[in-house]
Amino acid sequence: MSSIDYISRLPDCLIxxxxxxxxTKEAASTSVLAKRWRYLFALTPDLYFDDSVYLNPENxxxxxxxxxxxxxxxxxxxxxxxxxRFSLKCxxxxxxxxxxxxxxxxxxxxxLDLDLQIISSDMDCPLPSExxxxxxxxxxxxxxxxxxxxxxxxxxxLPKVKTLRFDHVIVKNSFxxxxxxxxxxxxxxxxxxxxxxxxxxxxxxxxxEYSDTIADKYPKVExxxxxxxxxxxxxxxxxxxxxxxxxDDRSLPVEMVASATNFFMGICNVKVLxxxxxxxxxxTYCGKPIPEFYNLVHLTIQTDLEVSWGTLHAxxxxxxxxxTLVFEGLHYGDINHTPWEDTSAWLxxxxxxxxxxxxxxxxxxxxxDMDRQIYIIKHFVETMPNLEEVVLYYVTRGDDDDPRIVSxxxxxFEKLASTKCKIRVVSDKITLSSTIVCSTSATxxxx
Numbered sequence: 001m002s003s004i005d006y007i008s009r010l011p012d013c014l015i016x017x018x019x020x021x022x023x024t025k026e027a028a029s030t031s032v033l034a035k036r037w038r039y040l041f042a043l044t045p046d047l048y049f050d051d052s053v054y055l056n057p058e059n060x061x062x063x064x065x066x067x068x069x070x071x072x073x074x075x076x077x078x079x080x081x082x083x084x085r086f087s088l089k090c091x092x093x094x095x096x097x098x099x100x101x102x103x104x105x106x107x108x109x110x111x112l113d114l115d116l117q118i119i120s121s122d123m124d125c126p127l128p129s130e131x132x133x134x135x136x137x138x139x140x141x142x143x144x145x146x147x148x149x150x151x152x153x154x155x156x157x158l159p160k161v162k163t164l165r166f167d168h169v170i171v172k173n174s175f176x177x178x179x180x181x182x183x184x185x186x187x188x189x190x191x192x193x194x195x196x197x198x199x200x201x202x203x204x205x206x207x208x209e210y211s212d213t214i215a216d217k218y219p220k221v222e223x224x225x226x227x228x229x230x231x232x233x234x235x236x237x238x239x240x241x242x243x244x245x246x247x248d249d250r251s252l253p254v255e256m257v258a259s260a261t262n263f264f265m266g267i268c269n270v271k272v273l274x275x276x277x278x279x280x281x282x283x284t285y286c287g288k289p290i291p292e293f294y295n296l297v298h299l300t301i302q303t304d305l306e307v308s309w310g311t312l313h314a315x316x317x318x319x320x321x322x323x324t325l326v327f328e329g330l331h332y333g334d335i336n337h338t339p340w341e342d343t344s345a346w347l348x349x350x351x352x353x354x355x356x357x358x359x360x361x362x363x364x365x366x367x368x369d370m371d372r373q374i375y376i377i378k379h380f381v382e383t384m385p386n387l388e389e390v391v392l393y394y395v396t397r398g399d400d401d402d403p404r405i406v407s408x409x410x411x412x413f414e415k416l417a418s419t420k421c422k423i424r425v426v427s428d429k430i431t432l433s434s435t436i437v438c439s440t441s442a443t444x445x446x447x
Contacts, residue, residue, distance in 0.1 A: 045084040047074065051091060068098060075105055087115035100128050110136040117143040132156045132182065143167035156182030165190035173197045200266065214282055218259050221266025228272035233279045261288040271295050277304035284311040292318040300326040308332055317346040326356040330373040347383040354389045355380060361395035387421045394427040
């Protein structure tokens with residue numbers, strides 16, 4: 001019985017759409033299947049180029065030229081096709097003039113989504129200023145692992161850009177301020193950079209993901225429309241050492257304390273907030289009152305064995321509308337100070353209805369860690385009057401690791417909790433509730 005070639009019966013537009021889900025090199029390899037397929041890859045609306053699939057230690061220069069030639073040829077074949085997305089990942093061994101020529105071509109084509117990732121060993125990556133003048137661009141992602149040499153760009157006009165991401169990019173605050181002013185439709189901003197001073201003038205921003213050392217200054221912080229913030233703010237090693245080994249709260253530089261306070265004042269209207277353990281540490285050593293998060297309904301806190309919960313009570317008592325509290329782990333650094341000692345007053349009047357613990361697991365280097373986590377949850381269940389649901393996402397480490405062993409500790413919690421509170425243990429093996437009903441099917445993900 002002969003097999004039927006259903007794929008070849010598909011129209012060109014549908015085949016091109018399917019090919020858009022793989023790299024351009026992989027799509028081009030289908031041209032050998034039949035004469036009809038020869039140029040179908042060039043009709044895809046998305047182009048993905050990655051020189052790592054070309055380079056090899058033995059003949060790097062030759063394969064590099066093959067990559068450059070391939071990109072040149074595809075751009076020629078593709079010049080009459082609408083371009084939705086252009087993704088380029090390459091090392092800086094490719095001459096900047098070549099990269100610039102490619103970028104100018106795709107910008108002139110009216111690209112909607114630009115993803116540029118360059119490994120720059122010279123710590124200086126020149127980009128054409130024309131990249132920042134576009135009436136079509138909607139998403140812009142730049143990662144250069146070095147200095148982005150675009151500070152001479154006279155104009156920034158990106159009226160349709162809704163998502164902007166800078167990853168390991170260093171730019172001057174003057175250009176960054178100009179960039180934000182040129183992106184008036186910006187809704188999502190993702191930063192993983194180093195800024196000594198940075199201004200946020202983004203009144204329309206909805207989502208902020210910010211991972212960085214705390215800046216020396218935040219001259220302007222405008223987030224009036226912000227709904228969600230994901231923060232991973234850190235102190236430099238020098239400042240952290242000085243803070244940990246000094247008994248004087250005034251030992252930290254005044255500018256760091258002021259800048260941290262200024263930044264958090266600017267985001268106090270968010271509804272959803274994610275704080276890393278490092279951010280918790282920044283707030284601990286900040287030494288200034290934490291602002292009230294008067295709209296916050298969902299708070300996620302990442303914990304770590306190296307970081308204490310010294311500022312947790314100050315955060316929680318300033319969240320009057322909080323409904324969902326999520327912990328990524330229940331670890332804390334100061335084992336001589338139980339974290340609930342400062343939170344009992346707030347917990348007894350807590351508005352929280354749902355408590356989640358992600359990555360609920362024992363740390364192998366600390367045999368008492370699981371016991372401490374269980375006692376923390378016990379205290380939460382005993383004290384928080386409005387709890388309706390507690391969900392623990394238990395991490396199993398092997399075939400012998402049975403989450404039912406942990407669940408037995410929670411049978412006593414059912415008596416302590418209010419009658420409307422349900423407690424569940426969820427793992428990749430089994431699901432257990434406070435009524436100890438077991439499911440044989442695997443349950444994964446957030447419920």
